[in-house]
Amino acid sequence: MNVKKLINKVGLVLIAAMLMQSAYADPSSMISRQVSRTVSQEVNRNLSERVMEEELQKVEPVKEDKVISAKVKIKQAQKLLKKLGFKPGVADGVMGRNTRKAITAFQKSRELKGDGRLTESLLEKLG
Numbered sequence: 001m002n003v004k005k006l007i008n009k010v011g012l013v014l015i016a017a018m019l020m021q022s023a024y025a026d027p028s029s030m031i032s033r034q035v036s037r038t039v040s041q042e043v044n045r046n047l048s049e050r051v052m053e054e055e056l057q058k059v060e061p062v063k064e065d066k067v068i069s070a071k072v073k074i075k076q077a078q079k080l081l082k083k084l085g086f087k088p089g090v091a092d093g094v095m096g097r098n099t100r101k102a103i104t105a106f107q108k109s110r111e112l113k114g115d116g117r118l119t120e121s122l123l124e125k126l127g
Contacts (some may be wrong), residue, residue: 013038065119074099077118080126081106 013034067124068074071093078091081102100116108114110125 010036012092056126068120068123069117073123074118077123077126079102080123082127 013031068077074091074095075091078093078099080087081088081099082091084106086105087098088102088103089096095118099118103118103122104114104116106126107116107122112122112125
C-alpha cells in the first residue's frame with residue numbers, strides 16, 4: 001500500500017474516531033489505538049508478503065526424470081534386474097516385453113508407479 005493511501009486511511013480513521021466520542025473514552029487514546037492498529041495491520045501485511053516471496057524463491061525446480069534409451073544403460077539395468085531376482089530375459093540392451101515386465105515388477109516391489117519405464121532415478125534404485 002502506498003503512503004498516500006495509508007495517510008487517507010489514517011485520516012478517515014481519525015475523523016471516525018472523533019465522531020464516535022463517548023463519555024467513557026478519551027478521544028486522543030481512541031485515535032492513538034486506531035492509528036496503532038492500522039499501522040500494525042499494514043506492517044503485518046508487508047511482512048507476510050515478504051515471507052511468501054522468500055519461500056517462493058526457496059522452492060527448487062522439479063527435475064525431469066528422463067526415460068533411458070541407451071543400449072548400454074538398458075543392458076546395465078537388465079543385469080541388475082536379473083541379479084535382484086527379476087527376469088528381464090537376455091541382457092542385450094533392447095527394451096523388450098520381458099524387460100518391461102521385470103521393470104514393472106521391480107517398481108511394484110518398491111511401491112513405485114509400475115509403468116515399466118526405465119528412467120535415471122530407477123536405474124539408481126536398481127544399483
